[in-house]
Amino acid sequence: MSSARTAASATGWEELEELARRDPAGRPYLERLLVRWAEEAGAAGAALYVERDGALRRELVAGEGSFPGRLEGGELQGGTVHRVDGGAVAALGAAGPAGGPPPQPATLLLASALRALTLGERLKRQLFQESYRVVELESLYEVGLAIAATLDLDQLSEEILLRAVSLLDARRGALYRREGDDFRLDRTFGGDAREALAADAPELAELLAARARASDGEAGSSGVPAGPVGLLPGARHLLAVPVGIDGRPRGLLVVGDKESRRGVGPFGASDRRTLSMFANQAAIALENARLHRQALEKERLERELELAAEIQRQLLPEGAPEVPGYELVGWNRPARTVGGDYYDMLPRDDGRIALTVADVTGKGIGAALLVSTLHSALRLSIGPAGDATALAARLNRHILDSSAANKFITLLTAELDPATGGIAYVNAGHNPGLLLRAGAGREVVELEPGGLPLGLLPGSAYRGGTAELAPGDLLCLYTDGITECASPADEEFGVGRLVDCLAELRAAPLPEVVAAIDRRTRDFADGLPQLDDQTLILLRRRPA
């Protein structure tokens, strides 16, 4: 409350009685009572001082004269001071009893009103403190519930820092998040803060362990460690608590300089308890938001992967082209959403058909991107019929130019002349194609590699080969996802079991053969997840 000067004029007891009845601690009553006191004391002016925070502070002034804001030592130069319970009355220019006993009963009434005033102020302070305690509890509650519903990590971090600064009556603050072995600054309020600090820094451990610490300015005098240098540059008093779950620190909450009406001071033990409780609640809310962000990111990646898978499916043939006198089927199942296997069944203008299987090193998005590159290159580079080796050389150059150094592609492309059953092929480091001859035996001709995988070395040369598909013969082009499918005993499915399957079902419709190979590899894996992409092309010349 600021002091007020009131006009000195005659004040009757009736008026005072009326004012006291309205509010015995009210300013109008105090002002008129002080005027009456000054009149009775024969003083030119009087001032009422109230004891607050250990000092006598001026509350009211009546009449003339200059009264200091505080009565130092309880004395007034050139005047008299009469102590009353809870304060004092000072008089200047006293004509009557100055220096002698104060006037009665005005002094008694003034003392009584002063007691009512200080009691009222104390009650008001207590009510304020209790109300603010409710605000603190409300904040803790909201951080646990309402804020926990805020899943926006940035918004939540901002809210947590602002509430911490506000709750602790701090002038400034900072929120850090744990990244590896360090705490990294997430955001700050009210000034700069150090960008990062080692989580195991001894001075940080001391700060976290301290009940309340003074920083640079007072460290020398109090002997209290200052905490990490420049944590909140310029702050005189620091309080820091970890933000953690199950004892695992996820962050750090720091506030600086506790405010009061007289300036700033250190934080107390209750502040530390409040901030610790707040940080515990905040940790859960932050963890929820972090997990939510992760889930959103995962969902986004899954959507992108699904889109990539859809694009990749578009690269593969929708169905097999009709080739009179032949059965043809293609099949692919990636190990992940997108894969690194590729196959194509491309009819040529002259009636020939080009069959291609390929396998990109690696799996996932990186492999899928290279599959896309291969598809474009194959469609753009394919030349005249019978040009398979030149095609392989062109593809090798293209893949070398457009892929990472450690990426390469195995590829087998075979061109069938349906009229003759003749096959011209080139195998760039791929699993040999299997040509199972008709009849009851297991005679197999392998379409052997004639060069290195595409993209491995510049200037690679390729040697082609030929074969002939007789009526009843079955050609199988595949990727190693089938033959290297592993059992729980870590045994591979192998080429032998693939040939067995082809031989047993040599007369069955090709979709049934595909289904049988799929079933047998799954049975062989006995529940183990598919580790590699699987691709098949089956071509059978109908029996004459």
Add this chain to the structure above:
Amino acid sequence: MSESLRLEVDRRDGLAVIYTEGYINNQGGEEIARAAYQLIEGGHQTLLLNLTGTKIVNSIGISILIEIIEKMMEIGGRLAFCCLTPTIEKTFHIMGLAQYAGIYPDEPAAVHGLAPGAGDGPPAGA
């Protein structure tokens, strides 16, 4: 984020609006009080505190705002707040400010509520 409070005062017929931006703490509260007491001395008896730019207030700031409310009550004037964040509005209700000062969601509503004849007491809150 700025620590110090910035103020703007818009004097109108019968009403003065104080716009705040920043932290209402000890320093910020004192600045508001200084502006408010100057307006009162200048004859303004109706004040509106527009807190659009304030996201944070501490207990010292609140105690100063209460003193301003008390001063307004002493002179028979009226004080209202508008554009509070949900957190600040809840704090004002808990601390009892809403019993003696109007709290409005926006400035037009506050201006309407403070207009002569609009009502004697503060509204129940936003």
